Amino acid sequence: MTTGKQLLIKNGTVVNADQSVVADVLCFDGVIQKIAENISTDEAQGAEVIDASGQYIMPGGIDPHTHMQLPFMGTVASEDFYTGTAAGLAGGTTMIIDFVIPNPQQSLLEAYKQWREWAEKSVSDYSFHVAITWWDESVHRDMQTLVNDYGVNSFKHFMAYKNAIMADDEILFKSFSRSLELGALPTVHAENGEVVFQLQKKLIDNGVFGAEGHPQSRPPEVEGEAANRVARIAEVVDIPLYIVHVSTKQALEVISRCRHEGQQVFGEVLTSHLLIDESVYYEKDWASRAAHVMSPPFREKSHLDALWKALQSGNLHTTATDHCCFCADQKAAGKEDFRLIPNGTAGIENRMEVLWHHGVNAGRLSINDFVRVTSTNTAQIFNIYPRKGHIQVGADADIVIWDPKKSKTISAKTHKQNVDFNVFEGMEVNGCPSHTISGGKIVYINDELKVEKGAGKYVNRPPFPAYYKPRPLHKRYDK
Ligand code: URP
Ligand code: ZN
Ligand code: ZN
Numbered sequence: 001m002t003t004g005k006q007l008l009i010k011n012g013t014v015v016n017a018d019q020s021v022v023a024d025v026l027c028f029d030g031v032i033q034k035i036a037e038n039i040s041t042d043e044a045q046g047a048e049v050i051d052a053s054g055q056y057i058m059p060g061g062i063d064p065h066t067h068m069q070l071p072f073m074g075t076v077a078s079e080d081f082y083t084g085t086a087a088g089l090a091g092g093t094t095m096i097i098d099f100v101i102p103n104p105q106q107s108l109l110e111a112y113k114q115w116r117e118w119a120e121k122s123v124s125d126y127s128f129h130v131a132i133t134w135w136d137e138s139v140h141r142d143m144q145t146l147v148n149d150y151g152v153n154s155f156k157h158f159m160a161y162k163n164a165i166m167a168d169d170e171i172l173f174k175s176f177s178r179s180l181e182l183g184a185l186p187t188v189h190a191e192n193g194e195v196v197f198q199l200q201k202k203l204i205d206n207g208v209f210g211a212e213g214h215p216q217s218r219p220p221e222v223e224g225e226a227a228n229r230v231a232r233i234a235e236v237v238d239i240p241l242y243i244v245h246v247s248t249k250q251a252l253e254v255i256s257r258c259r260h261e262g263q264q265v266f267g268e269v270l271t272s273h274l275l276i277d278e279s280v281y282y283e284k285d286w287a288s289r290a291a292h293v294m295s296p297p298f299r300e301k302s303h304l305d306a307l308w309k310a311l312q313s314g315n316l317h318t319t320a321t322d323h324c325c326f327c328a329d330q331k332a333a334g335k336e337d338f339r340l341i342p343n344g345t346a347g348i349e350n351r352m353e354v355l356w357h358h359g360v361n362a363g364r365l366s367i368n369d370f371v372r373v374t375s376t377n378t379a380q381i382f383n384i385y386p387r388k389g390h391i392q393v394g395a396d397a398d399i400v401i402w403d404p405k406k407s408k409t410i411s412a413k414t415h416k417q418n419v420d421f422n423v424f425e426g427m428e429v430n431g432c433p434s435h436t437i438s439g440g441k442i443v444y445i446n447d448e449l450k451v452e453k454g455a456g457k458y459v460n461r462p463p464f465p466a467y468y469k470p471r472p473l474h475k476r477y478d479k
Helices: 081-090 108-121 137-149 169-182 193-205 220-237 249-260 271-275 278-282 286-291 301-313 328-334 351-361 367-381
Strands: 007-015 020-028 031-036 048-051 056-059 061-066 093-100 125-131 154-158 185-189 241-243 265-270 318-320 399-409 428-438 441-445
Touching (some): 056 367, 061 351, 081 428, 081 441, 093 428, 108 125, 108 137, 169 220, 220 249, 265 301
Parallel strands (some): 007 048, 093 125, 241 265
Antiparallel strands (some): 007 020, 020 031, 056 399
């Protein structure tokens, strides 16, 4: 597909993870065609021109963790692939990696095809992790088909959600071993689902039905235990590991120990976990408490400080949102029993501006760090770099032009996300996208979206051949 028209971005500073340079950027046919100090409008005749004076030209954000229109806990997430990817573009995110989550006993390929169909209306590029929620020979076989024929290079494992999609140690071991053979990366939601289940029951038996029961049934140790167990399983299998939505000091300790010992463990943090603490579960209004119900829950403040430090020091690698929206009427399903409140919060539209404000403006991250943790690291970890995550000739023209002087106050009344609550309500942020460019086209300008349903493309992610290191199971005595 051709965009038909050239796009020339002039007078800005190109910011990549490794360096910043003052340069113009010319895009054509969906890719970056030229980067040079001064590209004249004569050379790019007929091009649409953006004046990016005083602004940064950065790789579009990649959100590695979203759940558009997810069927979950008896309902379906309110944000679909059209509204959700559009909200992402408004916030400078030009690609998502969402999750195919088969029901236990459902064929992986059938679920994958279902999600691909749902995602056809996406307005930005997208890709899928596939969850392993059960095990048999067909799962073993379909994992190979997904890797070889459908561009999937990561499999997700939920250690929580007992009696639904939880993966036990047997599944973790078998799936990690299979991933090693295929060159795929295992990813995990690390919470001990059995302990959560028992704590939930205990709270209910003791008359705790309100939303505060949610964080109380998921203490930090539950995440620390699961992170440690799964890291050790990955160590035994000898495969790298990616832990999603790390929210506790306990899980960070595991990641830093593993990395210190040379084990390849990557950590993802949610913008919301960096900024919101557990006090939201003790507000008067039940609807507001329920609106914050997500797993893992928001934590006591010292965890937030530790998460920022890990992001700064390189023990956390990517930032995500876990964008999974439920409106007040959906959350109300758990009015009498916190276990029935659909888990999930929104954030795709605000991830980058919140990180800029509290990361770059606050002196915690350099602008290059910002690019690294919002885009480049994700592209590298999930093997789509430098097509994504880098401003260079030949890369996809997925770009955000960032105005450090533009400010706004975040609110559910004005956001583009299809949900009636914003966990960052009232937060003022300085630094926002002025333009978002997807596939060489301007899709967001002057606070307005100019998107075309279905314009987003599926992104194949090739496997990692270097992983496969067959080792003998038994040491044999050779004469
Ligand atoms: O509460 C959450 N995070 N909902 C979405 C599913 C998951 O655990 O990622
Ligand atoms: Zn999760
Ligand atoms: Zn999730």
